[in-house]
Amino acid sequence: MNLYNLIQDILKDYSIDNREDIVWEDIDFFKPWEFSGEMSPILIYRLDRARRISGVPFVITDSFREGPGDESAHNKGKAVDIRCHFSGPRFKILEGLIKAGFNRIGIYDRHIHADVDETRPPEVAWLGKSQ
Ligand SMILES: [Zn+2]
Numbered sequence: 001m002n003l004y005n006l007i008q009d010i011l012k013d014y015s016i017d018n019r020e021d022i023v024w025e026d027i028d029f030f031k032p033w034e035f036s037g038e039m040s041p042i043l044i045y046r047l048d049r050a051r052r053i054s055g056v057p058f059v060i061t062d063s064f065r066e067g068p069g070d071e072s073a074h075n076k077g078k079a080v081d082i083r084c085h086f087s088g089p090r091f092k093i094l095e096g097l098i099k100a101g102f103n104r105i106g107i108y109d110r111h112i113h114a115d116v117d118e119t120r121p122p123e124v125a126w127l128g129k130s131q
Contacts, residue, residue, distance in 0.1 A: 009049065019045055028052065030060075037064025040078045043116045046100045047080060050114070054096030059083040061111055073104075079115035081108075 019041040024032055027044060029051040035044075051058045062081035065074035073079035084090050090112065097105055097114050103122040106113030110130035 035063040050096035050100035054092040056092045073115035073117035078117045081111045
C-alpha cells in the first residue's frame, strides 16, 4: 500500500461512521446489485475497506434477508455473509474485517458473517456451521 492510498484510507475511515447514505461511486469493490435489500451505510463502507485491506475477493452469499421471526442482523440490513472455504483466504478476510472496524464476526465452515448490529454485544467472534 502506498502513501497516497494510506491517506485516502484514513480520510475515508474518518467519515465512515458518519455516513447516512451510500454513495456507490465511493465504493471500490462492490455494486448495489450484490446486495439483496437496503443495507446499512456503515456496513457497506466498512466492508469496502475490509476488502481493500484483505486483498482477496469477497463473494457475498447473503445480505439483506426478510423473514417472519427473523430477528438477525441480516433482517436489518446490517450483516453480510462472505463465502469462505479455505484457511488462507479466511485469515485475510478476518484480518481485513477486524482492521476495518468490524467487531462482530461469525466464523462458519463455508462463510464468514460480519455485522454492525449495535443492539448486540461488540467484540465477539463465534463459530458455526453454514446452512
Ligand atoms: Zn450471516
